[in-house]
Amino acid sequence: xxxxxxxxxxxxxxxxxxxxxxxxxxxxxxxxxxxxxxxxxxxxxxxxxxxxxxxxxxxxxxxxxxxxxxxxxxxxxxxxxxxxxxxxxxxxxxxxxxxxxxxxxxxxxxxxxxxxxxxxxxxxxxxxxxxxxxxxxxxxxxxxxxxxxxxxxxxxxxxxxxxxxxxxxxxxxxxxxxxxxxxxxxxxxxxxxxxxxxxxxxxxxxxxxxxxxxxxxxxxxxxxxxxxxxxxxxxxxxxxxxxxxxxxxxxxxxxxxxxxxxxxxxxxxxxxxxxxxxxxxxxxxxxxxxxxxxxx
Amino acid sequence: xxxxxxxxxxxxxxxxxxxxxxxxxxxxxxxxxxxxxxxxxxxxxxxxxxxxxxxxxxxxxxxxxxxxxxxxxxxxxxxxxxxxxxxxxxxxxxxxxxxxxxxxxxxxxxxxxxxxxxxxxxxxxxxxxxxxxxxxxxxxxxxxxxxxxxxxxxxxxxxxxxxxxxxxxxxxxxxxxxxxxxxxxxxxxxxxxxxxxxxxxxxxxxxxxxxxxxxxxxxxxxxxxxxxxxxxxxxxxxxxxxxxxxxxxxxxxxxxxxxxxxxx
Numbered sequence: 001x002x003x004x005x006x007x008x009x010x011x012x013x014x015x016x017x018x019x020x021x022x023x024x025x026x027x028x029x030x031x032x033x034x035x036x037x038x039x040x041x042x043x044x045x046x047x048x049x050x051x052x053x054x055x056x057x058x059x060x061x062x063x064x065x066x067x068x069x070x071x072x073x074x075x076x077x078x079x080x081x082x083x084x085x086x087x088x089x090x091x092x093x094x095x096x097x098x099x100x101x102x103x104x105x106x107x108x109x110x111x112x113x114x115x116x117x118x119x120x121x122x123x124x125x126x127x128x129x130x131x132x133x134x135x136x137x138x139x140x141x142x143x144x145x146x147x148x149x150x151x152x153x154x155x156x157x158x159x160x161x162x163x164x165x166x167x168x169x170x171x172x173x174x175x176x177x178x179x180x181x182x183x184x185x186x187x188x189x190x191x192x193x194x195x196x197x198x199x200x201x202x203x204x205x206x207x208x209x210x211x212x213x214x215x216x217x218x219x220x221x222x223x224x225x226x227x228x229x230x231x232x233x234x235x236x237x238x239x240x241x242x243x244x245x246x247x248x249x250x251x252x253x254x255x256x257x258x259x260x261x262x263x264x265x266x267x268x269x270x271x272x273x274x275x276x277x278x279x280x281x282x283x284x285x286x287x288x289x290x291x292x293x294x295x296x
Numbered sequence: 297x298x299x300x301x302x303x304x305x306x307x308x309x310x311x312x313x314x315x316x317x318x319x320x321x322x323x324x325x326x327x328x329x330x331x332x333x334x335x336x337x338x339x340x341x342x343x344x345x346x347x348x349x350x351x352x353x354x355x356x357x358x359x360x361x362x363x364x365x366x367x368x369x370x371x372x373x374x375x376x377x378x379x380x381x382x383x384x385x386x387x388x389x390x391x392x393x394x395x396x397x398x399x400x401x402x403x404x405x406x407x408x409x410x411x412x413x414x415x416x417x418x419x420x421x422x423x424x425x426x427x428x429x430x431x432x433x434x435x436x437x438x439x440x441x442x443x444x445x446x447x448x449x450x451x452x453x454x455x456x457x458x459x460x461x462x463x464x465x466x467x468x469x470x471x472x473x474x475x476x477x478x479x480x481x482x483x484x485x486x487x488x489x490x491x492x493x494x495x496x497x498x499x500x501x502x503x504x505x506x507x508x509x510x511x512x513x514x515x516x517x518x519x520x521x522x523x524x525x526x527x528x529x530x531x532x533x534x535x536x537x538x539x540x541x542x543x544x545x546x547x548x549x550x551x552x553x554x555x556x557x558x559x560x
Binding site for chain 2: 047048050052053054055057073074075080084086087110112113114115117118123124126128132157158159160222231
């Protein structure tokens, strides 16, 4: 999967460039369409574009100028009830129209008995959950006719019974379904802090060849009953500890398309692009590139 | 040990403000009460959904003030959680909820203001459909026109209110003159809401035109729609009203005759 050139490809189709892109937020759309800043690629939440009207037309314009990735939040891959076929169909129609270079989702669930809880909720990592997520990923990949990447979530709790470590769960999910992985470095940092795990050991467990994309974002620190809990709020610059972990991720995984996510207290576009330039320097400075990817 | 189905049902109950005993029992505290960890998730669910409702109902929020709006939203989210992942589609039943919500029942115009805001939101996100070329109707036999059914622009909503909700919404835009006072005694209004270009807009209609378009939008044939308008005004000019539909690019499809259908 890891090509020697500038694109990660899994089936010969074009992917996004191995460079630092940004998550596209509605308030920046007009500025980007007007000023055409140099951005290697953009990522959108397709759930915001499943209606008609000006949003979809702007997305089509954007698609002409930039490689686009779909980062879905609503498929609920961990739902024991399965993936909502109506929602999946709407996503497929949008994907056929826009032809995104990548499609990703989260290792989480949001829907139960028809109620959508608008959050990436945690799964216990068990054989039962693994079978559910595999079934749902199979259904999504079959419907979309392409491989998807599955992202590690930020966790604020651990289940009493959850015997499979998350990175092993992800590796096995990929082995059984052929899906790729999206390594969110901020989420690893947040989860490791909140659950008392070793983030570097986590990174080393992920199979490098499976990882097709990296995410970076800011997080908040909240005090709860004397404990510090990190909240994955995507509302600030990337924290120094996360840059450090990103550097280690590049060393372990190799260079990958990298994305800056910023969803609350959204800054001016210039600041967001500046953050992407910082990530770009890490990508450029990583000397040994894909050394682990080929060894894996 | 709980099954995944039991865990997801227990989390749903706990996160929407119900009993959290079962969800807590599935979670390790690790130095925090399991309930405190669940609260982190609950907080996110409620703040993001409340923000979504505020975005869809800015005038309602302004009329009742933000703190009351959040209080109402909290009750609404518990009783009417989303059924799908598109946030812009969440909140269609908020006007009906407000009409029954005891703490604001005295604000009788509020549900209709909310209906107007929802119609504007729905118009912005309605499907893109090409208008019907009137030339396509030319081949129809003249005597079949009475039974003609027209499907209208999917962004269209016809609203009827006992209150001047158009004035209330205009006076509560961010750029509006804060000195404007809306006199509720001026009475009700018939409104047409739709998307023109990239913008959702509304305008007042006279009662027969409103009745005519509403009947067509509900799937009635031309003859039936005309009858509802004529019942209000016996000088209603069907030919002019029919031409106006096409001049305003409202029809998007037609069926020569047959059973009634719902307009989506």
